[in-house]
Amino acid sequence: MALILSESSPTTPSPAPAIRLEGLRHRYPDGVEALRGVDLEVPAGQRVALVGPNGAGKTTLLLHLNGLLKATQGRVWVSGIEVRPATYADVRRRIGYVFQDPDDQLFSPTVFEDVAFGPLHLELAPGDVAARVQRALDEVGLSGFQGRVPQRLSAGEKRLVALATVLSYQPETLVFDEPSAALDPGNRRQLLRLLARLPSTQIVATHDLDLAWELCDRTILLTGGHVHADGPTRAILADRKLLEANGLELPLRLQLETSETTA
Amino acid sequence: MHEKVLARVEPPQAFLEHLDPRIKIVCTLVWAGCIVTIPERDTAAQVSFGLILLALLALNRRSCGKFIRRFGAALPLIVLLVALLPFFREGQVLRRFGLLEVTQEGLWSAQRVATSAILCVAALCLLWATTHEADLIGGLSGIGLPAIFVGVLACMLRYLHVLRPELHRLWDARAARTIGARSGGRFRSASNLLGAFFLRSHDRALRVADALAARGYDGQWRGAQCRRLTTLDALAAGVFVAGIILLRWSPWR
Numbered sequence: 001m002a003l004i005l006s007e008s009s010p011t012t013p014s015p016a017p018a019i020r021l022e023g024l025r026h027r028y029p030d031g032v033e034a035l036r037g038v039d040l041e042v043p044a045g046q047r048v049a050l051v052g053p054n055g056a057g058k059t060t061l062l063l064h065l066n067g068l069l070k071a072t073q074g075r076v077w078v079s080g081i082e083v084r085p086a087t088y089a090d091v092r093r094r095i096g097y098v099f100q101d102p103d104d105q106l107f108s109p110t111v112f113e114d115v116a117f118g119p120l121h122l123e124l125a126p127g128d129v130a131a132r133v134q135r136a137l138d139e140v141g142l143s144g145f146q147g148r149v150p151q152r153l154s155a156g157e158k159r160l161v162a163l164a165t166v167l168s169y170q171p172e173t174l175v176f177d178e179p180s181a182a183l184d185p186g187n188r189r190q191l192l193r194l195l196a197r198l199p200s201t202q203i204v205a206t207h208d209l210d211l212a213w214e215l216c217d218r219t220i221l222l223t224g225g226h227v228h229a230d231g232p233t234r235a236i237l238a239d240r241k242l243l244e245a246n247g248l249e250l251p252l253r254l255q256l257e258t259s260e261t262t263a
Numbered sequence: 264m265h266e267k268v269l270a271r272v273e274p275p276q277a278f279l280e281h282l283d284p285r286i287k288i289v290c291t292l293v294w295a296g297c298i299v300t301i302p303e304r305d306t307a308a309q310v311s312f313g314l315i316l317l318a319l320l321a322l323n324r325r326s327c328g329k330f331i332r333r334f335g336a337a338l339p340l341i342v343l344l345v346a347l348l349p350f351f352r353e354g355q356v357l358r359r360f361g362l363l364e365v366t367q368e369g370l371w372s373a374q375r376v377a378t379s380a381i382l383c384v385a386a387l388c389l390l391w392a393t394t395h396e397a398d399l400i401g402g403l404s405g406i407g408l409p410a411i412f413v414g415v416l417a418c419m420l421r422y423l424h425v426l427r428p429e430l431h432r433l434w435d436a437r438a439a440r441t442i443g444a445r446s447g448g449r450f451r452s453a454s455n456l457l458g459a460f461f462l463r464s465h466d467r468a469l470r471v472a473d474a475l476a477a478r479g480y481d482g483q484w485r486g487a488q489c490r491r492l493t494t495l496d497a498l499a500a501g502v503f504v505a506g507i508i509l510l511r512w513s514p515w516r
Contacts, residue, residue: 068473089481097477103428104470107421109396121479151424165478 016080018044018173018201019065024074026060026225034060036225037074042201044079044172049212049233050205052222053247058205059100061222062175065203066095079172093122096166096200100177102158106150111137111161114150118169136168140194156187163194173201180208209251213237221246277323279393283496284402291390293504297511298382303371309378311510316385329392334385341380348373396420400484414484425471426464433460 019042026035034057042048050058063069064076067088076083078091099105108114115136119129137143140160145153150161159179166174179195180188188211195202195215206212212219212233219236221229223246229236236242240250249255279287294312301308320327354368394402400420404413437456 063473066477068477088476089479092477092479095477097474099470099474099477101470103425104467105474107425107471107475109421109424113397117475117480118478120485121481123485151428169478 016044017041017077018046018079019203020077021061021064022075022077024061024064024076025072026057026064026069027072034225035064038222038225038227040220040227040230042173042203044201045199046218047195047202047216048204049216049219050203050222051207051209051212051219051237051248052228056222057225058222059177060225062097062177062203062205065173065175066092066097068097093118093169094172095175096169096171096173097175098162098166098177098179100181102155102162103151105162105165106153106158109149110146111142111148111150111153111164112146114161115146115164115168117165122169132168132170133164136164139167140164141190155182156184156190159183159187159191160194163191167198171200173203174198176202176204176206178206178208179204180206180211207248209237209243209248210253213251213253221248223247277325277393279319279323279389280326281495282499283490283492284394284398285405286492286496286500287390287394288399288402288406290500290503291386294386294507295383297507298379298386300511301375301379303375308511309382312382312507313378315507315510316382316389319389323389323393326389326392330385330388333388333391337384337388341377341384344380345373345377348376404484410483414482417484422468422471425467426460429463429467430460433463 019040021038021040024035024038024040025033027033034055038057038061050061052058060069064071064083065078067083067085079094081087081090081094083091106114108117112133115133116129119132124132133146134143137145140163142157142160142164145157145161150158153161159182163179174195176195179191183191188208192211192214195204202216204212204216216233219229219231219233220227221236221242228246229239229242237251238254243249250258298312301312320330323330349365349369349372350363352366352369352372354366356364356366357370358365391399400413400417403416404410433456437452
């Protein structure tokens with residue numbers, strides 16, 4: 001049974017939510033059931049953290065949002081459009097998916113071409129493509145990186161370029177799979193500031209609960225393929241018992257506050 | 264094992280680097296056509312084309328390092344191709360090695376194939392060394408090659424860049440764990456490395472394909488469009504193509 005905490009929904013819900021899942025189930029070919037009936041609605045403009053232990057089904061859930069995985073059962077809507085083969089192109093231009101490993105996403109000989117990949121598939125004019133690339137790189141603070149070779153960038157730069165590759169086609173919803181993995185504190189802070197500045201709907205699957213605490217209005221705790229708790233981030237992530245029962249810990253900042261109080 | 268890779272794609276500097284990739288591809292094709300039609304024993308023509316190639320290399324000294332690396336990799340294949348030719352053509356026997364006979368015609372045939380292969384492969388290596396990979400793909404698309412062919416080639420070339428660091432990581436991990444192993448152990452660990460590399464390449468390919476699909480890839484490769492041809496492009500192509508055709512088929516030769 002999911003724990004639903006009521007004081008959520010900080011933004012006014014639009015007629016069509018950014019994301020809607022209805023009874024989503026997914027079973028992999030080896031028989032592992034990664035999602036066991038997930039119902040979820042994310043209003044436009046909301047920043048949602050998706051947390052849970054390893055194997056909870058976070059990545060599997062994200063991969064359904066733009067049809068990279070097909071649901072065994074259940075339905076998914078993105079901005080009111082049902083995700084199915086006929087609507088993949090439409091859905092994918094609305095969802096900007098930043099993968100866990102930027103090396104999977106950076107595939108071109110230059111940063112320019114990687115960032116231009118999405119706009120080129122929108123059939124934009126060459127001038128518009130170049131302008132979009134410039135704007136996306138400006139946004140992530142990497143102006144002048146157009147001619148760089150992606151494989152030779154640092155981990156932090158790769159992460160930012162991966163973000164620029166989706167910002168360039170201006171999706172309505174950004175989806176992040178472990179955005180702060182392998183980042184040093186400085187790069188993590190830079191990414192956090194950047195994400196906080198972006199106005200789009202954001203869904204962030206992460207183990208970095210401090211990032212979730214600082215960035216997200218709402219947190220969804222996924223365990224064993226279903227939603228175990230859903231509510232305001234400050235309520236979910238401050239619940240030590242709930243987190244520990246699900247293989248997680250309080251965010252570091254709360255642990256420090258608790259230890260200071262005890263001392 | 265670690266290869267020196269440029270961290271930045273450098274702007275064109277050498278003469279050939281400035282030319283449009285479509286022009287360079289077409290010139291290379293005409294060059295290959297001229298080379299393969301040079302008759303046997305026409306060493307004057309072969310030497311003339313060789314000199315032209317050397318002149319082009321001299322004009323593009325900056326790309327010589329890249330050219331030599333690429334040509335060096337292709338050379339063993341040419342040697343393999345030519346090595347047996349002297350034994351398999353009938354004619355005046357020059358020498359016997361047991362059952363095998365080296366004939367004069369066989370030697371001429373080998374000389375012609377070797378020269379043609381060297382001149383064509385060298386021209387291709389020069390094209391590759393003086394053209395950025397993305398421009399090469401754009402150029403192939405620009406001269407009207409089928410989109411499916413260009414798409415497969417583009418993916419293949421780019422995937423090599425993804426796999427190279429993967430192989431480096433596996434190689435380093437193996438080197439770190441095979442301290443003092445005997446040759447048998449080293450062979451086993453190298454085999455394991457290749458197996459792991461294959462599996463990782465497969466997994467990585469699936470994730471890369473997902474990442475491409477997530478950004479709208481529908482099987483049709485859309486690269487940056489080719490620029491407009493300049494007067495320099497047209498002039499260079501005209502002079503080069505006319506020059507080599509005249510050299511090959513001129514009536515006064």
